[in-house]
Amino acid sequence: MIKFEPKERIKYSDIDKYTIQGFIYSILENDSFFYDYHDNVGFKFFNFSNIFPVSDFEKNTLKKLIISSPNDKLIKSLYKQLKNKTFFRLKNYKMELLKIELLTNKNCSKFISSTPIVLFEDNKNNQYYSFKKNPDFNFFFERLKDNAIKKYNAFYGYDFNLDSELFTNFEFGREVSIRLTKNNNKFIVIGSLWKNLEFNLTTQNKDFYNFLFENGLGEKNSLGFGFLNCRK
Structure with a gap:
């Protein structure tokens, strides 16, 4: 911090x-x-x-x-x-x-999104997933899970797979559009905010969820999207 x-x-x-x-x-x-x-x-x-x-x-x-x-x-x-x-x-x-300050990680079992979670629906055409256009929670969470596992395995060199759903309970907040400018080019990123993302923390998946807490969820984490806080 x-x-x-x-x-x-x-x-x-x-x-x-x-x-x-x-x-x-x-x-x-x-x-x-x-x-x-x-x-x-x-x-x-x-x-x-x-x-x-x-x-x-x-x-x-x-x-x-x-x-x-x-x-x-x-x-x-x-x-x-x-x-x-x-x-x-x-x-x-x-x-x-x-x-x-150096902050210590928290082993929590509930996340709240501090910044919008961004996913591509079609990355070849740079099309972001929008709940307003396609309100499909199953599609969103399956894509989010695949993305999270891919990044976790890429970072650690593992072949980890999560047998359960990524989250056992969730509470949607709202969809947001963020205007960004790069090299004088303006564009819009679509993301979603979540009031609650709950999961069952176990010995087997603890490192995986700690990774998500530290790295973020979805696309464009290094641009400050998908930042997570622990929810009490």
Whole structure:
């Protein structure tokens, strides 16, 4: 968790997901192991929260950002490089770094989505799954399960398979559309927010669900989508 204060007033929308992703990559570029992580083909195993509280950046007002990853080396690299910094920049905006903390994982049995969960319905045509167009929970959770297992096995080199449903109980929140800009090109990402994603935590699946908690659910985790919190 990074705690910081802006040194000027900034609109919340001026700091988007690409800004935060770029900030993370810029730190990793200084690490001899992760310097080319941005160029690696395949999954990028990290995720991040929204900057919170979700409100405009007021001068000298506390803001927080959580970065998570199943890769301990990546998290320790970020921590090591940030802990001695006094200031950093998001875009060209100066931020004063107040504190950086290493957080411990929580073995919870309920998730809540902190940022929208994104899935492709047709990735060849860059078409995102939309409940408004196709309200099929079975399709969504089967695709979500396949995606989660594929990433877990890719990270650990396992041949794990989950025999049960991904979640035993769920409570849908709402569908959202997020406008993003990259290289002056504007596009929309469609995702969904969930009030409850419940599962049976066992000795056999504990590592799998811990991986999901640290890596996120769905597509585009390294762009800050599918970030999870434990639900009490």
